[in-house]
Amino acid sequence: MTKLSINNVPVEVPEGSTILCAAKRAGIKIPTLCHVEGLQVIGACRVCVVEVEGARNLAGSCSMPVAEGMKVFTNTRRVREARRLVVELLLSEHNGECQTCDRNEDCELQALSAELGIREVRYGGERTRRRIDNSTPALIRDNGKCIKCRRCVSVCLETQHVGALFPQNRGFNTVIGPAFNLDLASVACVQCGQCAAICPVGAITERDEIDEVWTALDAPDKHVVVQTAPAIRAALGECFGCEPGTLVTGKMVAALRRLGFDAVFDTNFAADLTILEEGTELLTRLKKTLLDGEPAALPMFTSCSPGWIKFMEYFHPDMLPNLSSCKSPQQMFGAVAKTYYANKLGKRPEQIFVASVMPCTAKKFECQRPEMNASGVRDVDVVLTTRELGKMIRSAGIDFMGLPDEEMDAPLGLSTGAADIFANTGGVMEAALRTAHEIVTGRPLPMKNLHVEPVAGLAGVKEASLEIRGALPEWRFLEGAVLNVAVAHGLGNAQKVVAAVKSGAKQYHFVEVMTCPGGCIGGGGQPRFTTNAIRQARIAAIYREDEGKDLRKSHENPEIRQLYKEFLGQPLGEKSHHLLHTEYQTRARV
Amino acid sequence: MLAQLDDVLREYAQAPGALIPVLQIAQAIFGYLPETALKRIAQALDKPYSEVAGVVGFYSFFTRVPRGKHLIRVCLGTACYVRGGKEVLSALKSALRVEVGETTSDRTFSLDVGRCFGACGLAPVIMIDDDVHQRVRPTKLPKILEQYRHHAAETLESAAVGPEAQS
Numbered sequence: 001m002t003k004l005s006i007n008n009v010p011v012e013v014p015e016g017s018t019i020l021c022a023a024k025r026a027g028i029k030i031p032t033l034c035h036v037e038g039l040q041v042i043g044a045c046r047v048c049v050v051e052v053e054g055a056r057n058l059a060g061s062c063s064m065p066v067a068e069g070m071k072v073f074t075n076t077r078r079v080r081e082a083r084r085l086v087v088e089l090l091l092s093e094h095n096g097e098c099q100t101c102d103r104n105e106d107c108e109l110q111a112l113s114a115e116l117g118i119r120e121v122r123y124g125g126e127r128t129r130r131r132i133d134n135s136t137p138a139l140i141r142d143n144g145k146c147i148k149c150r151r152c153v154s155v156c157l158e159t160q161h162v163g164a165l166f167p168q169n170r171g172f173n174t175v176i177g178p179a180f181n182l183d184l185a186s187v188a189c190v191q192c193g194q195c196a197a198i199c200p201v202g203a204i205t206e207r208d209e210i211d212e213v214w215t216a217l218d219a220p221d222k223h224v225v226v227q228t229a230p231a232i233r234a235a236l237g238e239c240f241g242c243e244p245g246t247l248v249t250g251k252m253v254a255a256l257r258r259l260g261f262d263a264v265f266d267t268n269f270a271a272d273l274t275i276l277e278e279g280t281e282l283l284t285r286l287k288k289t290l291l292d293g294e295p296a297a298l299p300m301f302t303s304c305s306p307g308w309i310k311f312m313e314y315f316h317p318d319m320l321p322n323l324s325s326c327k328s329p330q331q332m333f334g335a336v337a338k339t340y341y342a343n344k345l346g347k348r349p350e351q352i353f354v355a356s357v358m359p360c361t362a363k364k365f366e367c368q369r370p371e372m373n374a375s376g377v378r379d380v381d382v383v384l385t386t387r388e389l390g391k392m393i394r395s396a397g398i399d400f401m402g403l404p405d406e407e408m409d410a411p412l413g414l415s416t417g418a419a420d421i422f423a424n425t426g427g428v429m430e431a432a433l434r435t436a437h438e439i440v441t442g443r444p445l446p447m448k449n450l451h452v453e454p455v456a457g458l459a460g461v462k463e464a465s466l467e468i469r470g471a472l473p474e475w476r477f478l479e480g481a482v483l484n485v486a487v488a489h490g491l492g493n494a495q496k497v498v499a500a501v502k503s504g505a506k507q508y509h510f511v512e513v514m515t516c517p518g519g520c521i522g523g524g525g526q527p528r529f530t531t532n533a534i535r536q537a538r539i540a541a542i543y544r545e546d547e548g549k550d551l552r553k554s555h556e557n558p559e560i561r562q563l564y565k566e567f568l569g570q571p572l573g574e575k576s577h578h579l580l581h582t583e584y585q586t587r588a589r590v
Numbered sequence: 591m592l593a594q595l596d597d598v599l600r601e602y603a604q605a606p607g608a609l610i611p612v613l614q615i616a617q618a619i620f621g622y623l624p625e626t627a628l629k630r631i632a633q634a635l636d637k638p639y640s641e642v643a644g645v646v647g648f649y650s651f652f653t654r655v656p657r658g659k660h661l662i663r664v665c666l667g668t669a670c671y672v673r674g675g676k677e678v679l680s681a682l683k684s685a686l687r688v689e690v691g692e693t694t695s696d697r698t699f700s701l702d703v704g705r706c707f708g709a710c711g712l713a714p715v716i717m718i719d720d721d722v723h724q725r726v727r728p729t730k731l732p733k734i735l736e737q738y739r740h741h742a743a744e745t746l747e748s749a750a751v752g753p754e755a756q757s
Binding site for chain 1: 629632633637638639640641642643644647648654
């Protein structure tokens with residue numbers, strides 16, 4: 001441990017900690033525009049400067065390690081003036097337009113300028129040239145607003161192992177972007193939106209599609225339904241000042257109804273459906289290899305997360321057969337809504353408009369994939385992020401916190417607890433095991449509270465083994481078999497798992513991958529700013545939602561049973577194959 | 591030439607910090623850094639293409655366009671700047687009818703600027719290929735350029751009757 005003082009307050013921190021970290025522990029706030037916990041120190045913004053007694057220059061507190069007896073001052077005149085100067089210089093280049101910016105009132109630069117009391121920018125000169133990249137369905141980049149903090153570069157390369165963005169050129173001409181000013185659509189970008197979630201300003205945002213939804217709601221001939229992903233209910237409240245981890249399921253339903261949706265449904269319904277299809281697919285692959293002795297693509301990887309799918313298409317096209325052929329719950333929902341549900345209403349697919357609310361930007365890309373037209377038209381019409389839904393509710397003048405709790409509509413609004421946990425890293429695995437174990441043995445998963453503890457939580461790669469005991473006659477070949485599973489979240493961790501599988505170092509049967517750290521609750525479309533503490537709070541909320549339900553296994557969902565009985569037949573049947581399964585394509589990495 | 595690059599990449603594939611040396615070698619092989627070479631480098635070194643591009647764009651030594659037979663670099667470091675480097679540069683621009691970073695239409699000369707060649711006592715200096723020309727005045731330029739024009743013509747001629755032309 002190292003002892004030092006900050007603003008004359010004694011602090012003790014582990015050796016090698018930075019001043020910034022020590023200040024945080026002492027309850028002293030040092031502003032920064034580039035630092036992100038868990039990522040390598042960037043040191044680009046210079047906002048976090050502090051005075052260290054005896055040192056000639058001000059020190060960047062995010063990168064300067066503490067030393068025994070160090071005396072740090074974070075609020076001297078010299079520090080205040082330097083900090084102000086730095087922010088004024090950033091503002092002098094920043095092509096701001098606050099009032100019309102997507103990040104108005106949700107901008108770290110704007111907030112910091114207010115905090116520092118900047119009323120005038122003393123420096124004129126050239127502004128960063130504006131160049132809008134709207135080439136992708138999910139993300140819009142505006143270089144004029146970029147302050148070159150490089151958070152997006154770090155998260156894209158370190159966390160996601162994608163590396164679509166990097167500083168290009170030099171000096172004032174530096175732009176953060178893909179190689180040689182290419183647009184995002186022409187490079188290996190998985191559209192996960194972690195860059196948009198981490199950007200301190202409005203330089204990278206999701207494509208705003210609120211207007212498309214209003215247009216559909218205003219169209220008299222459209223039956224407009226909405227589905228909300230499991231992760232929304234644990235985060236939407238943050239848009240209205242709730243503590244992270246507040247569940248707002250009932251208020252969310254009420255708000256959607258007041259916005260004018262004809263039916264408020266749940267992606268959870270399709271998550272339960274996914275478990276039946278994907279669980280059956282896994283058991284089929286196991287049967288093929290263990291009983292029939294034929295080669296089957298194992299491990300099987302989950303396919304719910306569209307960023308992960310695109311990652312595999314770019315970086316590991318040789319492993320595409322290992323991806324489950326199941327569409328994501330969002331796309332299963334769209335296909336079912338425009339066929340099964342449309343039939344019930346006596347409507348044609350094109351008369352139904354499906355809006356999704358997702359914690360995710362990659363879902364905007366996913367719904368536009370040409371193969372996602374199983375109903376004959378585009379299965380999901382528009383995807384809004386959690387943030388966009390928050391804005392939409394606010395713009396409609398709805399007092400969110402004053403709303404009553406309401407229930408989802410039938411039939412596509414009913415779900416089990418197994419569907420809720422799709423939002424958390426480890427949740428799809430847990431949901432799949434709850435059902436698969438019961439199919440094979442006829443008994444519930446022998447784990448406390450049905451939770452698969454080893455694969456829960458924020459460790460990057462998690463593993464578990466499950467020995468099958470007491471298999472039913474039909475599944476006798478699995479008796480005594482040990483099922484090895486792994487869970488990874490964040491594509492950097494997924495990359496490690498894929499490498500271990502390819503090298504033969506690890507032999508898994510089933511692997512869950514979620515693109516974003518923490519799973520969907522930490523998605524690129526969630527309220528800013530997501531830290532590990534917030535991830536944990538949202539994860540805990542989702543488990544509470546699951547535990548609060550009577551039905552906690554996907555195969556117990558009566559509406560899903562009805563769907564198979566009335567319409568689909570059986571999992572992996574011909575209709576399922578057409579509506580609920582898909583295929584993948586190789587994409588060039590460079 | 592791509593085969594030559596592949597040999598280099600095999601040698602450097604596992605080496606840490608290989609990107610800059612590989613780019614230098616590639617530029618020596620091709621005379622510039624063509625897109626195919628850059629993509630191959632990114633793949634072989636398992637680096638994002640954006641990072642390779644970032645490094646190429648950061649260092650003025652690297653070029654993505656083919657250069658002329660001779661590369662002229664005008665020093666604009668402090669000493670050369672105050673002793674007339676800028677005038678030398680504008681004289682060169684009008685003599686060659688190119689801007690900085692461009693190549694003459696006959697592909698004889700490319701014009702670039704540098705920041706100090708370490709020859710401040712001889713300011714202002716220009717470098718043509720590996721030759722340093724000292725205390726350059728705009729009036730001296732035609733004579734200097736002439737040597738290289740002549741040289742270029744000669745090598746072109748000899749290339750025409752060289753082994754490649756015969757085979």
